[in-house]
Amino acid sequence: MSFWGYPRPDGSVGSRNYVGVISTVACASNVAQWIVQQVPGCALFAHQQGCGQAKPDMELVHRTLASLGCNPNLAGVLLVSLGCEGPVDDIMEGIAASGKAVDKVVIQQAGGASTALAEGCRLARQMVMDASAIRRQEVDDARLMIGVKCGASDPTSGLGSNPSIGAACDILIEKGGSCIFGETPEMMGAEHILARRAASPEIGRKIIEIVSRMEKRSLAMGVDMRGANPSRGNIAAGLTSIEEKSLGAIVKGGTTPIKGVCEYGERPEGHGLFIVDGPGQEPKAVTALAAAGAQVILFSTGIGAPHGFPFVPVVKVTANPKTYQQLSEHIDFYVDIGGRASHKELGRDILTQVLAVASGKKTKAESLGYVNFTDIWTAGTTF
Amino acid sequence: MERKAVILNSKDNVATALADLAAGEVVKMEVEKAGIAVTLVDCIPFGHKFSLSNIKMDSPIMKYGEVIGKATADIKPGQHVHVHNVASTRGRGDMGK
Numbered sequence: 001m002s003f004w005g006y007p008r009p010d011g012s013v014g015s016r017n018y019v020g021v022i023s024t025v026a027c028a029s030n031v032a033q034w035i036v037q038q039v040p041g042c043a044l045f046a047h048q049q050g051c052g053q054a055k056p057d058m059e060l061v062h063r064t065l066a067s068l069g070c071n072p073n074l075a076g077v078l079l080v081s082l083g084c085e086g087p088v089d090d091i092m093e094g095i096a097a098s099g100k101a102v103d104k105v106v107i108q109q110a111g112g113a114s115t116a117l118a119e120g121c122r123l124a125r126q127m128v129m130d131a132s133a134i135r136r137q138e139v140d141d142a143r144l145m146i147g148v149k150c151g152a153s154d155p156t157s158g159l160g161s162n163p164s165i166g167a168a169c170d171i172l173i174e175k176g177g178s179c180i181f182g183e184t185p186e187m188m189g190a191e192h193i194l195a196r197r198a199a200s201p202e203i204g205r206k207i208i209e210i211v212s213r214m215e216k217r218s219l220a221m222g223v224d225m226r227g228a229n230p231s232r233g234n235i236a237a238g239l240t241s242i243e244e245k246s247l248g249a250i251v252k253g254g255t256t257p258i259k260g261v262c263e264y265g266e267r268p269e270g271h272g273l274f275i276v277d278g279p280g281q282e283p284k285a286v287t288a289l290a291a292a293g294a295q296v297i298l299f300s301t302g303i304g305a306p307h308g309f310p311f312v313p314v315v316k317v318t319a320n321p322k323t324y325q326q327l328s329e330h331i332d333f334y335v336d337i338g339g340r341a342s343h344k345e346l347g348r349d350i351l352t353q354v355l356a357v358a359s360g361k362k363t364k365a366e367s368l369g370y371v372n373f374t375d376i377w378t379a380g381t382t383f
Numbered sequence: 384m385e386r387k388a389v390i391l392n393s394k395d396n397v398a399t400a401l402a403d404l405a406a407g408e409v410v411k412m413e414v415e416k417a418g419i420a421v422t423l424v425d426c427i428p429f430g431h432k433f434s435l436s437n438i439k440m441d442s443p444i445m446k447y448g449e450v451i452g453k454a455t456a457d458i459k460p461g462q463h464v465h466v467h468n469v470a471s472t473r474g475r476g477d478m479g480k
Contacts, residue, residue: 155399155430158447159389188473189451218474225474226466238399238430240444240464241471244451302430322429337401338385 001175001351003144004136004359005072005295009099012072013143015295015358017134018043018311019127020074021120022065024104025050025085031105031113032080035120041128043074043311047287049376051085057378058086064265064376066094067291069102073311075131076101078124080116083108101127136360142176142271144358147289147297147312148252149181151282153230154237154302158248160319160337161300167347168298168354169254173272180268180292181253182276183285184214185229189243190250194275199257206261210277217379229280233303252300264377265291282307284377286314296358298350306330308365310372313357316364317350332357332364388427390414390435392448397432397464399446404433425463432464444469 005013022045023032029046036044045068049061069077069091077095081088083106095102103123110116148165150157169179187194191211198204218225230239239245259272265288268274278288282305289297290312297314299305304327308314318324319335333353335346357363365371387408388398393415404410404427411420419435427433432446438458443450452469462468 155432159391159399185474190449193449215474219476222476222479224471224477226471229474235466238428238432238465240432240466240469241452242473243449243471244446247447247449247451320430 001141001355002138003141003355004138005143006075006134007137008072010070012098012293013137013139013295014072014074015313015360016073016311017075017131018073019124019131020045020069020071020077020311021124022069022077022079023047024065024079024081024088024091027051027085028080028082028107031107031116031120034117035078035080035124038117038121039124039128041131042124044372045310045374046372047375049378052382053378054380054383057380060263060265060378061376062088062091063094064287064291066091067265067267067293068287069095070098070267071290071293071311072295074100075134076127078102078120078127079104080120081106101130103127140176141172141355144172144296144355145178145180145292145294146172146354147180147286147292147294149183149282149285149289149297150186150249150252150300151280151285152301152303152305153234153239153245153249154320155239155248156319156337157300157302158251160335161302161317162248162252163343164319164335164346164350165298165300165317166251166254167343168350169252169273170256171347171351173254173256176271178268178271178274179253180262180274180276180289180294182278182288183249183280184210184277185225185242185280186246186249187211188215188246189241190246194250194258197255197258199259199272203258203261207258207275210261210275237303262292264288267291267293278377281377283373283375286312287374287376296354298354301331304330306365306368306370307373308363308371310374313363314365315354315357329368330364330370386412388412388433390419391446394448395445396434396436396438397444397446398435400427400429400431400433403427403429421461424459424461427463434458434460434462434464436460
């Protein structure tokens with residue numbers, strides 16, 4: 001099988017052809033948003049980070065922004081910086097290494113928001129015009145990386161949508177493609193199963209390490225994690241413990257060996273199934289998948305999570321019949337738990353849909369424009 | 384016939400409801416081709432769990448063939464199994480670990 005995507009200088013292939021307007025710090029996000037509103041063809045990445053954070057978190061934020069800029073769905077990138085948050089050269093260099101166009105506008109140096117907006121629009125317009133000349137080409141589906149996430153989960157996620165998505169991952173990986181999933185809290189109680197599937201003992205140890213690291217954060221706060229994860233909504237829907245949620249969650253990655261574990265904001269190397277460390281909370285979890293280089297995201301939901309992502313199409317899958325009925329404007333694919341189709345058959349259908357989306361078909365979230373309000377996860381506090 | 388509930392693994396001591404089920408209802412299920420019937424003590428909403436056997440306090444609750452927590456009370460067959468009678472053992476900063 002194949003899909004039609006936009007070729008990039010580094011050999012990757014995009015499912016979309018946006019110019020990314022990326023804010024480098026929370027205080028620059030408004031100007032970045034204005035530029036995107038002014039220049040059709042741009043996609044916004046705004047967030048609440050990038051200042052008042054200790055070195056490891058600042059490095060994480062810059063790494064994540066550089067990786068987001070490298071995502072194949074972006075033809076070019078305009079960074080919007082305030083100025084006083086520090087130099088953003090490392091982000092520029094990280095993106096430039098992918099061979100795509102990258103530029104910046106610095107609000108405090110431009111003479112304020114209005115002039116930064118005018119300058120930013122001028123730069124973004126040129127990038128959009130250049131991007132518009134790029135044509136889709138047919139490429140092998142081995143060039144695809146699917147990001148996998150579940151959100152607003154209920155017990156149908158573990159019974160239907162997650163195992164079907166997992167089957168789609170298995171099929172793609174067998175063809176030479178890649179998949180990546182995260183949500184480290186939702187490995188608690190299931191990490192031993194994932195570690196058994198690690199491609200090497202070192203990867204297995206890393207899986208146990210990221211889960212233990214995440215659990216210690218809850219222990220350090222002296223609280224029962226329940227209510228946060230599983231969320232109140234998860235519990236109302238019937239999920240009792242993080243262990244139960246995790247066992248239902250990890251099947252969304254399929255059954256193939258785990259080839260590597262990325263830190264948040266890192267991009268995996270090679271092909272196959274990968275894990276990225278990070279939270280379950282949606283605006284931050286999906287960012288990690290986009291930063292990893294996913295061109296399409298498969299998102300399983302029980303209760304009905306409507307949110308997409310600015311420049312990576314998010315395909316929503318549910319196995320809850322009520323959710324499918326009531327929230328059909330948000331759901332792209334329905335998995336019938338009571339039906340005769342096997343998870344493998346459903347996985348094949350899901351992958352067909354993913355390839356159509358990778359070739360340009362719009363998702364429900366894209367058609368609604370329900371795609372903004374993203375963020376970056378950080379391990380420490382803000383000072 | 385539509386399945387009313389599902390048992391995911393032969394090691395499990397709970398089943399998951401696939402419809403809103405009423406107290407007093409007899410639910411027939413299959414696990415590894417063996418039939419099992421449970422009379423519900425409580426109403427079980429869609430997606431929620433009920434017990435398949437007598438589960439003693441402090442013993443493990445099993446779903447997917449894995450431990451999902453431990454019982455905080457004795458649980459009879461057909462009773463609702465949820466946060467009121469199950470404790471998670473992970474991420475429990477409140478337990479002074």
